[in-house]
Amino acid sequence: MKATRHFAFDSPEEAIDALALRLGTTGVQRVEIGEHSPSQTLHRRVLAAPIHADRDSPAADVSAMDGYAIRESDLLKEGPIAVTGESVPGSPPPPASDTGVIRIFTGAIIPDGCDRVIHREHTDETTGASMPDSSSLGQIQWTDKAKSIPSGANIRRQGENLSAGSTAVKAGLELTSPRLAALTNFGIQQVDLHTPVRVAVLTTGDELASATNSDQSPLPPWKIRNSNASALLGLLTNQPWIECASPMHAIDEPAALLTAVQHAIEHHDVVLMTGGVSMGDYDYVPRILREAGAEIVFHKLPLRPGKPILGAVHQSESKSTLILGLPGNPVSATMGARRFAMPLIRKLAGMTNWEEFAPLVMLGEVSEKTLPLYWLRGVRMTQPGLAALVIGKGSGDVATLAGTDGFIEMPPHADSAGPWPYFAW
Numbered sequence: 001m002k003a004t005r006h007f008a009f010d011s012p013e014e015a016i017d018a019l020a021l022r023l024g025t026t027g028v029q030r031v032e033i034g035e036h037s038p039s040q041t042l043h044r045r046v047l048a049a050p051i052h053a054d055r056d057s058p059a060a061d062v063s064a065m066d067g068y069a070i071r072e073s074d075l076l077k078e079g080p081i082a083v084t085g086e087s088v089p090g091s092p093p094p095p096a097s098d099t100g101v102i103r104i105f106t107g108a109i110i111p112d113g114c115d116r117v118i119h120r121e122h123t124d125e126t127t128g129a130s131m132p133d134s135s136s137l138g139q140i141q142w143t144d145k146a147k148s149i150p151s152g153a154n155i156r157r158q159g160e161n162l163s164a165g166s167t168a169v170k171a172g173l174e175l176t177s178p179r180l181a182a183l184t185n186f187g188i189q190q191v192d193l194h195t196p197v198r199v200a201v202l203t204t205g206d207e208l209a210s211a212t213n214s215d216q217s218p219l220p221p222w223k224i225r226n227s228n229a230s231a232l233l234g235l236l237t238n239q240p241w242i243e244c245a246s247p248m249h250a251i252d253e254p255a256a257l258l259t260a261v262q263h264a265i266e267h268h269d270v271v272l273m274t275g276g277v278s279m280g281d282y283d284y285v286p287r288i289l290r291e292a293g294a295e296i297v298f299h300k301l302p303l304r305p306g307k308p309i310l311g312a313v314h315q316s317e318s319k320s321t322l323i324l325g326l327p328g329n330p331v332s333a334t335m336g337a338r339r340f341a342m343p344l345i346r347k348l349a350g351m352t353n354w355e356e357f358a359p360l361v362m363l364g365e366v367s368e369k370t371l372p373l374y375w376l377r378g379v380r381m382t383q384p385g386l387a388a389l390v391i392g393k394g395s396g397d398v399a400t401l402a403g404t405d406g407f408i409e410m411p412p413h414a415d416s417a418g419p420w421p422y423f424a425w
């Protein structure tokens with residue numbers, strides 16, 4: 001039997017999965033990579049197609065050390081041995097010599113026939129300058145250590161990292177710094193990327209001071225400032241896979257709200273609304289979303305704060321749009337956006353690893369109170385892996401929320417110190 005039978009889903013995770021099932025990914029754009037470093041424009045964009053190796057990595061057998069490329073028989077030579085050539089990175093290797101050995105530098109190609117590289121510090125070197133013929137590359141003698149170096153030592157074999165044609169970076173991953181390096185390494189000239197997720201922030205409510213009511217004029221006490229818009233934009237900014245324009249606002253009037261919602265759905269992949277989802281006479285959001293043709297996947301979850309949260313999806317021929325009706329209370333809206341919107345935006349952005357693996361933290365001190373709901377509780381990190389509860393006055397307390405580093409999620413009736421999943425801001 002369901003523990004929480006009044007709700008469509010028993011947990012935030014299940015509710016998120018139900019929305020995810022109904023969502024696709026954004027479209028694909030092909031980006032040509034010019035001569036200049038691609039890093040700035042591509043960093044953390046999401047690959048829509050895999051990257052393949054254009055050649056073996058490494059492209060030939062190369063040395064892993066500065067030293068001497070030799071054949072086993074060279075180790076039998078007693079006394080000073082002439083250095084007859086050099087293999088340097090950036091040039092083809094000289095042929096192996098019957099009379100001497102080849103000096104080699106890290107990354108340079110192993111001459112044909114050589115089977116190992118001896119570190120130069122395992123030889124006694126006489127420099128060319130101190131020799132009668134100063135054009136000479138010098139001479140070496142083996143140390144005992146050199147004679148113990150086995151066949152194959154210090155050689156990076158052609159294709160040992162990856163062979164030509166294999167997948168170097170899978171689709172659905174963000175182009176992080178190492179993946180940008182792989183892109184350059186394999187000579188990629190163009191990449192297919194998911195287009196950024198277009199997110200609309202649509203706040204509602206007649207109590208909000210309009211943008212024209214600047215902070216210089218004193219606000220009457222029945223008006224409030226739009227802190228939810230700032231909180232949501234703060235979460236969405238600086239993610240290269242999100243495109244978020246200025247927040248929109250609708251008054252508590254059904255026709256105006258419907259127009260705003262329809263416009264937002266038409267032009268965006270995600271619509272984050274705040275306010276108007278509860279039981280008040282002016283809470284029109286659920287009704288308006290139905291009128292706009294959205295499927296309400298859930299309305300209300302066993303969650304505090306944020307119990308009235310609404311999750312919906314609007315399907316059209318060209319795209320699926322996620323709509324979250326976040327409760328107006330600022331703590332509920334901010335935590336709800338972090339917990340529900342962020343992973344789902346990652347999913348829409350094309351990331352295959354969109355699901356959040358929240359790190360676990362322990363609480364330094366526990367409170368005795370428990371709730372029969374999932375409880376999102378603001379915390380401050382005090383040490384790695386250790387958090388302290390930051391207890392505020394409720395879901396309107398923006399001031400206390402501002403003192404948190406993130407929040408933990410405790411399941412129904414939990415009363416222990418954890419560990420609990422932690423969601424950083």
Ligand SMILES: Nc1nc2c(c(=O)[nH]1)N[C@H]1C(S)=C(S)[C@@H](COP(=O)(O)OP(=O)(O)OC[C@H]3O[C@@H](n4cnc5c(N)ncnc54)[C@H](O)[C@@H]3O)O[C@H]1N2
Nearest residue numbers: 203205225226227228275276277278279283327328329332
């Ligand atoms: N009879 C019931 N009343 C309420 C219930 C309930 O179950 N039964 N649930 C309560 C809970 S829990 C929450 S959370 C709120 C959610 O209400 P709404 O989503 O309808 O939000 P509003 O009523 O529009 O606003 C709530 C609160 O938040 C302030 N607000 C709204 N928008 C913003 C904004 N953009 N920036 C800052 N603050 C905002 C608003 O002024 C209100 O104070 O319902 C409870 N009631």
Ligand code: MOO
Nearest residue numbers: 305306307332395
């Ligand atoms: O759950 Mo409401 O979100 O308490 O304030």
